[in-house]
Amino acid sequence: xxxxxxDGKRVEARNGEYxxxxxxxxxxxxxxxxxxxxxEPAGACRLCMVEVTRPQWDGWSKLVTACLYPAExxxxxxxxxxxVMKTRREVLELLLARSxxxxxxxxxxxxxxxxxxxYSVDEGGDNCILCDICTxxxxxxxxxxxxxxxxxxxxxVATPFDEASDVCVGCLSCARSCPTDAIAFSExxxxxxxxxxxxxxVPCAVCGAxxxxxxxxxxxxxxxxxxxxxxxxxxxCKVGRTGQACRKVMW
Amino acid sequence: MESxxxxxxxxxxxxxxxxxxxxxxxxxxxxxxxxxxxRADADSQQREGKNVLVVCYQCDAAACVAACPAKAxxxxxxxxxxYHLEDRCIRCGSCVAACPFGNMRWEPLRQYPSKCDLCNGxxxxxxxxxxxxxxxK
Numbered sequence: 001x002x003x004x005x006x007d008g009k010r011v012e013a014r015n016g017e018y019x020x021x022x023x024x025x026x027x028x029x030x031x032x033x034x035x036x037x038x039x040e041p042a043g044a045c046r047l048c049m050v051e052v053t054r055p056q057w058d059g060w061s062k063l064v065t066a067c068l069y070p071a072e073x074x075x076x077x078x079x080x081x082x083x084v085m086k087t088r089r090e091v092l093e094l095l096l097a098r099s100x101x102x103x104x105x106x107x108x109x110x111x112x113x114x115x116x117x118x119y120s121v122d123e124g125g126d127n128c129i130l131c132d133i134c135t136x137x138x139x140x141x142x143x144x145x146x147x148x149x150x151x152x153x154x155x156x157v158a159t160p161f162d163e164a165s166d167v168c169v170g171c172l173s174c175a176r177s178c179p180t181d182a183i184a185f186s187e188x189x190x191x192x193x194x195x196x197x198x199x200x201x202v203p204c205a206v207c208g209a210x211x212x213x214x215x216x217x218x219x220x221x222x223x224x225x226x227x228x229x230x231x232x233x234x235x236x237c238k239v240g241r242t243g244q245a246c247r248k249v250m251w
Numbered sequence: 252m253e254s255x256x257x258x259x260x261x262x263x264x265x266x267x268x269x270x271x272x273x274x275x276x277x278x279x280x281x282x283x284x285x286x287x288x289x290r291a292d293a294d295s296q297q298r299e300g301k302n303v304l305v306v307c308y309q310c311d312a313a314a315c316v317a318a319c320p321a322k323a324x325x326x327x328x329x330x331x332x333x334y335h336l337e338d339r340c341i342r343c344g345s346c347v348a349a350c351p352f353g354n355m356r357w358e359p360l361r362q363y364p365s366k367c368d369l370c371n372g373x374x375x376x377x378x379x380x381x382x383x384x385x386x387x388k
């Protein structure tokens with residue numbers, strides 16, 4: 001156990017814990033856009049900046065990303081100093097200029113008193129803020145169908161060569177974990193399209209409602225070793241099936 | 252600590268759906284019984300009054316836990332329940348497809364899976380069942 005101070009509050013942290021996790025457990029609010037509990041932190045959005053110092057540093061302090069900075073014994077963390085707020089406001093100005101229609105960015109910017117960014121707004125800008133959640137989620141937890149491509153202002157998230165990916169299973173994890181709803185997909189009955197690839201959702205064997213894609217089912221069976229026979233019945237019909245089995249035993 | 256389970260007694264169930272209402276209010280703060288985690292399988296004519304309450308068995312070797320790529324499903328060692336950690340969930344729907352019993356459900360409005368977590372050891376459905384068709388023991 002380590003002891004440190006966050007905003008004047010004495011808190012305890014386990015070895016290897018990051019400042020963000022410690023602060024959130026203590027109910028101290030730090031804004032993030034690129035944080036997702038399921039994947040390793042990336043420090044991409046720069047919103048979780050906090051100021052850290054130590055008594056022996058003679059008043060010197062440094063700005064660090066709370067999501068990537070490990071808790072240390074005796075550290076003094078300040079999450080709401082003027083220097084921190086100025087940095088966060090600057091980041092939000094840039095994010096809002098880049099993605100003016102992203103709801104999560106607008107909400108956070110408004111909290112920090114920004115409605116119109118001081119930088120020229122990219123009117124054609126999409127909602128992607130390159131937070132890397134989708135690529136981390138897909139890369140480490142699913143099949144690794146997408147990654148960041150290009151450099152500098154041309155950087156974006158895409159499948160290799162913008163072609164329909166061989167390995168994408170159409171699970172929608174990327175789109176659903178995106179904080180700014182930047183990943184387009186469409187669902188029409190039993191058809192699902194994402195990243196330029198079309199998938200057929202397997203209809204429920206009982207009622208015909210959409211279940212999962214055949215690709216996702218195969219991936220789950222192969223990688224996770226889950227029996228495939230239950231995949232293609234929808235949750236509501238499985239309840240009916242369970243009830244029926246119970247009735248057969250009871251009456 | 253020995254973990255307790257929800258026991259259902261279909262012969263006592265009148266399909267009043269109080270449990271569904273209680274569950275929906277407790278977890279979603281709205282009276283939307285179709286989004287309840289306990290379901291009375293009783294609505295069709297062919298059931299002939301033989302109502303079965305379907306609720307998560309908290310399986311030892313749970314298919315939902317095995318299927319989850321994000322480790323968003325965990326065993327609560329205090330209650331024995333498998334609970335769903337929404338912050339870790341990537342919403343791929345694997346758990347819903349994997350559960351053989353239909354006890355892992357997809358919430359279409361929020362686009363999240365949901366399951367019975369035994370209400371941290373005090374299941375509300377038990378308290379609201381007027382006939383004692385659900386017991387927690």
